[in-house]
Amino acid sequence: MEYTPGRLSRRGFLTAAVGAAAVPLLAGCSSPVAAGLFGAQLSPQTIVYWNLFGGGDGTRMEAMEAGYRKVYGPDSLQATTFAWGNPYYTKVTLATVGNRPPDVAIAHLTRAKPLWDGGLLEPITEADLAAVGLSVSDFSKRPWDAQVTDGQNIAVPLDTHPIVAFFNSDVCKKAGLLDSAGHLEQLDDLHRFEAALAEISKVTGGLAMTVANVGGETATPWRVFWTFYNQHANATPFLSDNGARLTVDEDIFLEVTGKLQDWVKKGWVNKALDYATAESFMFTGKTGLYLEGEWEITTAQSVKGLTFGMAPIPTLYGTPATQADSHTFVLPRKNRSDEQRLQAMKFIKSMLDQSMTWAKGGHVPAYLPVADSAEYKALEPQAQYAVAAEHAVYDDAAWYGGSGSTFEGIVGAQLGLVQQLAVSPQDALAAIKNQLRVYLNTPSPL
Structure with a gap:
């Protein structure tokens, strides 16, 4: 069945929406953290990373962040967790429009596509991947293929969560x-x-x-x-x-x-x-x-x-x-040097390398060196349902x-x-x- 009603104009919608929504949304996004959560100047080498992980996911992500800091130094990462769902994506959107986004952000694959359509994400090239020893063949086919949009890689999948x-x-x-x-x-x-x-x-x-x-x-x-x-x-x-x-x-x-x-x-x-x-x-x-x-x-x-x-x-x-859906890493649109872009990719690679920590929380790794490892295949009860990721159906864009x-x-x-x-x-x-x-x-x- 197909249902296509008559269309409102974009202008009409925005006029109706501004009074009801714009002020609360802007008020909810005070203090974007591109220059530090409270306005403090950060080192150019410090990765600013936003996510929406709470509960067990939040605890495991903090452990993975600690793994990154152990390699690159205690001041190498500023990680901030925001409220799950629309509040988080509103913050990412407004920060990017205001040219103060994080260096790397988490996005559900199904939410990355609207960000891309709005011109808020940078594509991730094969050269970006190769610079940190990654390639397309390192990822499960289902989430990788699903993130490709307009012939571009818009995200790096961390997992599939069915x-x-x-x-x-x-x-x-x-x-x-x-x-x-x-x-x-x-x-x-x-x-x-x-x-x-x-x-x-x-x-x-x-x-x-x-x-x-x-x-x-x-x-x-x-x-x-x-x-x-x-x-x-x-x-x-x-x-x-x-x-x-x-x-x-x-x-x-x-x-x-x-x-x-x-x-x-x-x-x-x-x-x-x-x-x-x-x-x-x-x-x-x-x-x-x-x-x-x-x-x-x-x-x-x-x-x-x-x-x-x-x-x-x-x-x-x-x-x-x-x-x-899949949790993915995205690069919000911003002015960044080649060195900063490389460091952002190094952060993503560090997180992928620690996918076994993430998998213990239930999510099926998208990074094949972990997903295909004997250690992951021996993990119970994860091994019993991991096949579900091969039949993942994402929400429509x-x-x-x-x-x-x-x-x-x-x-x-x-x-x-x-x-x-x-x-x-x-x-x-x-x-x-x-x-x-x-x-x-x-x-x-x-």
């Missing part, structure tokens, strides 16, 4: 779903998967699988939907032409959302649980399966007495596909799309309501069309 199936080993063993090694059996095929949900439900006396969908949680419903939607061989993009057209296949949308409601009505999937509670149900054996990003491995490993595993989400509709975006919030909220049985799939689709209308009508303001 949504996966966590499973409670005790529950799934009682349900007869584990093999002799304690791994989840292949549950590909819709009928096999539903039979497994029924068996788990018998063990728990209630839910078989949890998917967070309330308390402001819109990302998980989107990730689950986008996974199953793209497992259909004839699935079309949800958005096309950089977000100017809604091209979702309505029949597949209704099939996937209708199936989710069916699972809820049968008592196999929760009607309404927030992020923490959906997770805790798997931890405490109230459910056998929990669908979430692999980064929750750190939380699961911290639960005393929990025996769990992780696996790719089963292929229910014939085509392996898993919603994912759109200036208002990507991880933590307006698009994800709008669509994910409606999908959450479908799971709550608050709206029908048809009404959810109608609401999505209506709420996306202004964004479909509006050229990128970047």
Whole structure:
């Protein structure tokens, strides 16, 4: 299905948006740090690096930053962490427009593309890579190919982070779903998967699988939907032409959302649980399966007495596909010397060399010397779901799309309501069309 309403002018959109949004956004971006976080003059050799990593990711990134400082000196790096999602990307955008960006920044691959389209990133050439001993062949094909835009390399991928199936080993063993090694059996095929949900439900006396969908949680419903939607061989993009057209296949949308409601009505999937509670149900054996990003491995490993595993989400509709994004390193547009550009690439190379530290937090390394190493392949349970990265499906390119975006919030909220049985799939689709209308009508303001 293709939906292309009449278009607003760029001028009309910006006029309407400035009064509502411009002042708060600018106020939220006081003190860009190109010359030091508080205005202090930095050495030209000091790399200014921005990221959005909190929790376990933040701790591991700090360890990797320490690894860089150990080689290049204690004053070689100024790293700053900002709030995840739109606040972070607003800061990167405004700092770059104001010619005070960081030397290197983290960007989700799905958010790097709008930055590139807005002229805010510098391309990374093969010469840049070669200067620090890198080449295209050092990276996993899926994320590397996905970052190439307009024939240019716009980012260096650090990882792929897919949504996966966590499973409670005790529950799934009682349900007869584990093999002799304690791994989840292949549950590909819709009928096999539903039979497994029924068996788990018998063990728990209630839910078989949890998917967070309330308390402001819109990302998980989107990730689950986008996974199953793209497992259909004839699935079309949800958005096309950089977000100017809604091209979702309505029949597949209704099939996937209708199936989710069916699972809820049968008592196999929760009607309404927030992020923490959906997770805790798997931890405490109230459910056998929990669908979430692999980064929750750190939380699961911290639960005393929990025996769990992780696996790719089963292929229910014939085509392996898993919603994912990638953390990437980007070079914001700025005036920099050849020496400063080389040092920025040295920083990126240092981070890639430490990908094993990053992988212990669940993310699948994009840097093949680590991903193909015996050390990584022996890492459990990472080894059991790493293949999901080969079937990564990224969100469609759109200036208002990507991880933590307006698009994800709008669509994910409606999908959450479908799971709550608050709206029908048809009404959810109608609401999505209506709420996306202004964004479909509006050229990128970047």
